[in-house]
Amino acid sequence: MMQHQLAVQARFRPETLERVLRVIRHRGFHICAMNMAPGLNTENINIELTVASPRPVELLFSQLSKLVDVDRVEIQQPTSQQIRA
Template sequence: MTQHQIAVQARFRPETLERVLRVVRHRGFEICAMNMESASSSGNINIELTVASPRPVELLFSQLRKLVDVGHVEIQQQTSSSQQISA
């Protein structure tokens, strides 16, 4: 299974994170790690997701871009899960 790191910039609203997580689940991706922080004074949030799936990440990317409160989505890195195994 391939892991992908995705950065999402969105407006800070109570339902935004819920919508992002719902899209991830509906597209068949598993969340391996997540970090969210608010941007300084712009009223936005930055969400960093590490997701895993055998499906193409472009499916998730295109759906996240369609969300109303999402301003920017970027695929940052792709790794295979075999590289993530630690002793």
């Protein structure tokens, strides 16, 4: 499986993290690492994710971008590191 790093900026609402995690799971990605911190203002949060899957990360990128509370999604750095499941 390939690992990918994503940065998500979203509105700080109770259901936002739950929606992001549900999309990741439904698209067949596994979370390897996650870090969440408040944004510059109190209305936003920054979520940094490391996910793994044999599927293309662009699939996850497009689905996360469609979420209502998500303002921005970036693929940080494509890694060629493969992990064994």
